[in-house]
Amino acid sequence: MASRKRVFDLLRTIDRVSCQCPAHGFRGNFQVSYETPVLDYAFEIKSSTVRYGIGVTREVGQDLVNFGVKNVCVMTDSNLVSLKPVKEVLNSLTKNGVNYKVYDKVRVEPTDTSFKDAVDFAKKGKFDSFVAIGGGSVMDTCKAANLYYSDPEADFLDYVNAPIGKGKPVNVRLQPMIAIPTTSGTGSETTGTCIFDFEEIHTKTGISHSALRPILAIIDPLHSMTMPEKVANYSGFDVFCHALESLTAIPYNERGPAPSNPALRPTYQGSNPISDVWARFCLQVIQKYFSQSVYNADDLDARSFMHLAATMAGVGIGNAGVHLCHGLAYPIAGNAKTFVPKDYGKDPMIPHGLSVVMTAPAVFRFTAASDPEKHLEAANLLGADITGKKKADAGAVLADTILKYMQKMKIENGLAELGYTKEDIPSLVKGALPQFDKQRLLQLTPLPQSEEDLSTILEESLTVY
Ligand SMILES: NC(=O)c1ccc[n+]([C@@H]2O[C@H](COP(=O)([O-])OP(=O)(O)OC[C@H]3O[C@@H](n4cnc5c(N)ncnc54)[C@H](O)[C@@H]3O)[C@@H](O)[C@H]2O)c1
Ligand SMILES: [Fe+2]
CATH class of the missing domain: 4.10.910 (30s ribosomal protein s13; domain 2)
Known part of the structure; x- marks a missing residue:
C-alpha cells in the first residue's frame, strides 16, 4: 500500500x-551505527532441535538417559493415553530404565484452570524433565507445567502476556522438555508459546518466552496415522493459516523499534527470508497432500508430508509470527457456546484450526494491498492460476483460493454456523483487542487496522460461501 x-x-x-x-x-x-535505529534491521531464527523420521519415537528413552535425567513427567490427554503414540513413548522409557509418572488430564483447548491442574500435578512430583505426547493442547499444557514447576513461587499472571498478565521475562531455569506432536498441527513443538483460554474474559491468551521452547521435538509421522478425520482437517487448516500469516506478516525490517539490546528482540519479528522458505514449502505441501491426508487416512506419504509441514510452519511462525486470523480466532474460540465438533468429545468448543480459518478469506482480502505480489504468489503456491492477474486482484484471488479449500474440506459456512450472530461482533472485537496490543500481534499485521476494520472482517466472515 x-x-x-x-x-x-x-x-x-x-x-x-x-x-x-x-x-x-x-x-x-x-x-554500522551504535545508535538504536527506528526500525529493526535484523532478524534471528530460533527453534527446538527437530528430529524427523518414521518410528523415531523409539529413541526418546535413550534421549532422556543421554540428558542424565531420572524422573520424567509425561503429559498427554485422556484420549491419547490409550492409543499407540503414548504406548510407544512409555515402552521406550521402560526399556531404557527411565522412571516416569503420567498426567493424562490435559484439557483439549486448555484453560487457565486446566493449566493450573497440570501445574499442581507437576509440583507434587520431583521431576527433572518433561515429555509431552499429543497435540497443541498437550504440548502447551506441558510448557506451562514446566514453567510454574520451575518457579513455584510465581503468581500465574506474572508470565501471562501483557496486557492481560504482567508478561514477565522467564529468568528461572526450566527442566528439559521433549515434545512429540500427534496432530499436524500447531507447530507448538518448536515454539516458546503456550496458549490457553482465560475463562474470566472468554478469550485466549498465552505465555511467550524462548525459555519455554522444548529442547527436542521428535516428529514421528506414524503418530499422525491415528488422527480422526476432523482433527486432521481442522489442525491442517491451522498449518494453512500459519504459513499464510507468517508469509504475509509485516516484513521484519518494517517493524520497529529496533531493540536497544539483542536480548530484547521480540520472539515474533515479522516475515523474513528464512521463515518465508518454511511457509512456501508448507503451501506447496498443502496443495499436494492436504485433502489426501484428511480423506485417505492410511496414506502414509500424505500424512507424513503434512506432519513435517506442521513442524516447518511452526518454525516459520515461531519467528515470523502470525497476525489477524489468529488474533481474531482467540475470542471466536473463547466464546464458543453451542458448536460441538465431531471427533473432539461432547462439550461445545471451536477447535483452534477452525476458529483461525473462519476469517481467512476476509483477512487476506484486507491485507492484500500491503504486498499484492506476495498474496498472488501464495495463491499460486496453493494451486491458483494467476496468469494475467493484476495487483488489484490479489485479495480476491487469494480469498477465492482459500474458499475453494474450505469448501472442498467441508468447513462450516462461516461464524453463523458456529453459533454467532451480528450482535456478537462488538464483543468479539473487544475480545480481540488485547491480542493487538503492541506486545503481540498488532506489530505483525501488515497494515494498520482500526476496530471498524476488525468488525468488517468479522461481519464478512458470518457467512463465507
Ligand atoms: N503453542 C503454539 O505455538 C500453538 C500454536 C497453534 C495452536 N496452539 C494451541 O493448540 C491447541 C490445539 O491443538 P491441536 O489442534 O494440535 O489439537 P488438540 O491437542 O487440541 O487435540 C484435538 C483432539 O485430537 C485428539 N488427537 C490428537 N492427536 C491424535 C492422534 N494422533 N490420534 C487420535 N486422536 C488424536 C486429542 O485427543 C483431542 O481430542 C489449541 O489450544 C491452540 O490454541 C498452540
Ligand atoms: Fe495456530
Missing part, C-alpha cells in the same frame, strides 16, 4: 540521514 510504504521510506530516510559520518551512517543494509 503506497501510503504505508511512504511512511516506512520516510522513517528509513530519517534514520539514515540522522548521522552521515562513516562511523554512524547506514550504507544499504549494512548497519
Whole structure:
C-alpha cells in the first residue's frame, strides 16, 4: 500500500540521514551505527532441535538417559493415553530404565484452570524433565507445567502476556522438555508459546518466552496415522493459516523499534527470508497432500508430508509470527457456546484450526494491498492460476483460493454456523483487542487496522460461501 510504504521510506530516510559520518551512517543494509535505529534491521531464527523420521519415537528413552535425567513427567490427554503414540513413548522409557509418572488430564483447548491442574500435578512430583505426547493442547499444557514447576513461587499472571498478565521475562531455569506432536498441527513443538483460554474474559491468551521452547521435538509421522478425520482437517487448516500469516506478516525490517539490546528482540519479528522458505514449502505441501491426508487416512506419504509441514510452519511462525486470523480466532474460540465438533468429545468448543480459518478469506482480502505480489504468489503456491492477474486482484484471488479449500474440506459456512450472530461482533472485537496490543500481534499485521476494520472482517466472515 503506497501510503504505508511512504511512511516506512520516510522513517528509513530519517534514520539514515540522522548521522552521515562513516562511523554512524547506514550504507544499504549494512548497519554500522551504535545508535538504536527506528526500525529493526535484523532478524534471528530460533527453534527446538527437530528430529524427523518414521518410528523415531523409539529413541526418546535413550534421549532422556543421554540428558542424565531420572524422573520424567509425561503429559498427554485422556484420549491419547490409550492409543499407540503414548504406548510407544512409555515402552521406550521402560526399556531404557527411565522412571516416569503420567498426567493424562490435559484439557483439549486448555484453560487457565486446566493449566493450573497440570501445574499442581507437576509440583507434587520431583521431576527433572518433561515429555509431552499429543497435540497443541498437550504440548502447551506441558510448557506451562514446566514453567510454574520451575518457579513455584510465581503468581500465574506474572508470565501471562501483557496486557492481560504482567508478561514477565522467564529468568528461572526450566527442566528439559521433549515434545512429540500427534496432530499436524500447531507447530507448538518448536515454539516458546503456550496458549490457553482465560475463562474470566472468554478469550485466549498465552505465555511467550524462548525459555519455554522444548529442547527436542521428535516428529514421528506414524503418530499422525491415528488422527480422526476432523482433527486432521481442522489442525491442517491451522498449518494453512500459519504459513499464510507468517508469509504475509509485516516484513521484519518494517517493524520497529529496533531493540536497544539483542536480548530484547521480540520472539515474533515479522516475515523474513528464512521463515518465508518454511511457509512456501508448507503451501506447496498443502496443495499436494492436504485433502489426501484428511480423506485417505492410511496414506502414509500424505500424512507424513503434512506432519513435517506442521513442524516447518511452526518454525516459520515461531519467528515470523502470525497476525489477524489468529488474533481474531482467540475470542471466536473463547466464546464458543453451542458448536460441538465431531471427533473432539461432547462439550461445545471451536477447535483452534477452525476458529483461525473462519476469517481467512476476509483477512487476506484486507491485507492484500500491503504486498499484492506476495498474496498472488501464495495463491499460486496453493494451486491458483494467476496468469494475467493484476495487483488489484490479489485479495480476491487469494480469498477465492482459500474458499475453494474450505469448501472442498467441508468447513462450516462461516461464524453463523458456529453459533454467532451480528450482535456478537462488538464483543468479539473487544475480545480481540488485547491480542493487538503492541506486545503481540498488532506489530505483525501488515497494515494498520482500526476496530471498524476488525468488525468488517468479522461481519464478512458470518457467512463465507
Ligand atoms: N503453542 C503454539 O505455538 C500453538 C500454536 C497453534 C495452536 N496452539 C494451541 O493448540 C491447541 C490445539 O491443538 P491441536 O489442534 O494440535 O489439537 P488438540 O491437542 O487440541 O487435540 C484435538 C483432539 O485430537 C485428539 N488427537 C490428537 N492427536 C491424535 C492422534 N494422533 N490420534 C487420535 N486422536 C488424536 C486429542 O485427543 C483431542 O481430542 C489449541 O489450544 C491452540 O490454541 C498452540
Ligand atoms: Fe495456530
